[in-house]
Amino acid sequence: MTEPWASDFRALREHSRQDAPSLERTRQFVLASAMTPETPKEKTMTFLKRRPALAIAIALALIAVLTPVAYAVVNKVFLSVDPDQSEEQIEEDVRRQLDEAGVPASEVKAEKEGNKLRIGIESEDPDAEFPELDVGVRGEGKRGETLEQNRVQVNAHCELGPEQMKALTDVVSSDEFLSPVINRERDRQSDAQVAAALREVLRRHGFAESEVSVSGQGVTVTINAPPT
Amino acid sequence: MRRDAATPAWDQLLALLDPVHDDAVLFARRIARSNADGDDLFQEALMRAAVKLPSLREPARFRPWFHQVIVSVHRSRARRGFWRRLVSSETPEAARQVAAQIGEDGSRAADARAGAESAARALAVLPAVQREAIVLYELQELTVEEVAEIQRTSISSVKSRLARGRERLRRHYAASEELVPPAIQEQVP
Numbered sequence: 535m536t537e538p539w540a541s542d543f544r545a546l547r548e549h550s551r552q553d554a555p556s557l558e559r560t561r562q563f564v565l566a567s568a569m570t571p572e573t574p575k576e577k578t579m580t581f582l583k584r585r586p587a588l589a590i591a592i593a594l595a596l597i598a599v600l601t602p603v604a605y606a607v608v609n610k611v612f613l614s615v616d617p618d619q620s621e622e623q624i625e626e627d628v629r630r631q632l633d634e635a636g637v638p639a640s641e642v643k644a645e646k647e648g649n650k651l652r653i654g655i656e657s658e659d660p661d662a663e664f665p666e667l668d669v670g671v672r673g674e675g676k677r678g679e680t681l682e683q684n685r686v687q688v689n690a691h692c693e694l695g696p697e698q699m700k701a702l703t704d705v706v707s708s709d710e711f712l713s714p715v716i717n718r719e720r721d722r723q724s725d726a727q728v729a730a731a732l733r734e735v736l737r738r739h740g741f742a743e744s745e746v747s748v749s750g751q752g753v754t755v756t757i758n759a760p761p762t
Numbered sequence: 763m764r765r766d767a768a769t770p771a772w773d774q775l776l777a778l779l780d781p782v783h784d785d786a787v788l789f790a791r792r793i794a795r796s797n798a799d800g801d802d803l804f805q806e807a808l809m810r811a812a813v814k815l816p817s818l819r820e821p822a823r824f825r826p827w828f829h830q831v832i833v834s835v836h837r838s839r840a841r842r843g844f845w846r847r848l849v850s851s852e853t854p855e856a857a858r859q860v861a862a863q864i865g866e867d868g869s870r871a872a873d874a875r876a877g878a879e880s881a882a883r884a885l886a887v888l889p890a891v892q893r894e895a896i897v898l899y900e901l902q903e904l905t906v907e908e909v910a911e912i913q914r915t916s917i918s919s920v921k922s923r924l925a926r927g928r929e930r931l932r933r934h935y936a937a938s939e940e941l942v943p944p945a946i947q948e949q950v951p
Contacts, residue, residue: 537928538935539884545877546885547901550791555801557783563805564772564812622834626914629891633919 621645688755698760705739706755715753725749775812778824785825785902790832792897795886803839807832829912833894840890884934892927895920 555563619627624644632642688706705711714723714731723731725748732746732753740761747754779786790807791800811831818827885893891913898909899920910920 537931539881539931542877542881542884543901545874546792546881548874549878550788550797550800552797554784554787554791554797555804557780560779560783560787560804560808561776564776564808622837625837633922 688757701739701761702741702757705736705741708735711735715748728753771812771815775808775815778818778821779808779828782825782828786828786832789829789897789902790836792885792901793832793836793894795882803832803835806839807835810835826908826911829898830914833912836894837890880938884931887934888927888930892923892930895923896927896931899924 621644625642628644629642688702711732714721714728714735717723718728729746729748732748732755733744736742736744736746736755741757742762743757743759745756745758747756786807787800787804790804791797794800794803807828811828814831818824885896888896894913895909898904898912899906904912906917906920906924910917913920913923
């Protein structure tokens with residue numbers, strides 16, 4: 535049976551050949567690059583040099599679902615992350631662990647920014663029931679400093695359109711939302727106080743019908759109605 | 763420095779690139795959202811390859827190695843937009859943007875261009891790893907083993923990515939058909 539995309543793929547195959555750069559054009563690009571005062575190697579080294587040491591790792595597991603799904607803890611899945619690895623290595627590592635655990639993750643993204651490590655996990659399966667994820671941090675980080683991690687899990691119990699889903703993920707990955715979580719020790723906030731602060735952030739962004747539970751460094755957000 | 767001379771690293775890269783150049787360009791174009799994006803991706807991969815070339819242990823394995831670099835750059839680019847997304851890119855606006863990017867390339871045949879745009883839109887809804895697997899296997903006509911080497915994963919993972927990618931493509935095409943108004947559907951032979 536012919537797949538519905540067969541003729542489109544044939545068209546794309548031909549389209550991608552149109553005016554494709556020749557080897558000679560690539561050679562000209564290479565020569566121009568070789569003549570620039572700053573070689574790629576120098577750029578890379580500068581980038582690395584400016585990058586601060588990863589002293590504190592914060593693992594944020596963001597889970598997005600596109601259709602209503604009942605929250606269910608199927609199994610507890612332990613993910614182990616080494617913050618000293620590159621973003622790509624962490625992604626491969628997490629993807630492998632999720633594959634082995636049978637978790638339907640289609641997209642895993644790790645991003646280091648300053649002293650934070652964020653891990654995003656997106657499911658391709660709208661009917662998926664997500665197990666609880668527990669992200670452990672390997673490695674020692676910088677001697678004498680503590681490795682901390684926070685986990686934010688987001689569940690939508692209502693129909694959210696693409697724009698509403700984007701608004702939700704924008705809110706829960708914003709500094710405004712994460713700040714009460716990250717700074718709770720410094721600000722001496724209890725679980726209930728952190729949860730109240732997070733509910734207020736969600737409310738300000740239109741997600742009035744939401745539940746937030748905080749337990750230690752784990753945050754679970756449940757959205758019960760679309761934003762107003 | 764003479765204007766027509768590159769450094770030894772660049773010279774070596776060009777020599778290795780010669781037999782695989784066209785394949786690599788086409789892979790970059792097909793995996794990106796437009797030919798223009800693909801050319802940018804290819805150039806960025808070239809820059810990264812020049813830096814990483816000393817890590818290439820077997821020059822005979824340059825082809826999969828360079829494709830790995832393209833995949834790596836492709837994922838880095840996808841990562842930049844990930845935190846702003848985390849939702850399906852299957853929005854009308856995204857579709858319009860993809861269509862516009864393809865259109866700027868100046869295809870000669872309207873039908874062929876419409877088909878290419880449709881394929882680009884469909885591939886754009888796939889997660890990066892599935893898009894890579896589908897493009898490498900279906901458009902570049904590599905074997906599952908070759909795809910696994912380029913994606914640096916197991917054969918079973920590639921098979922899983924292909925199966926999930928195809929299923930997602932089927933859903934995308936089914937949804938697209940549902941959006942076509944009945945009057946237009948009737949005109950389709």
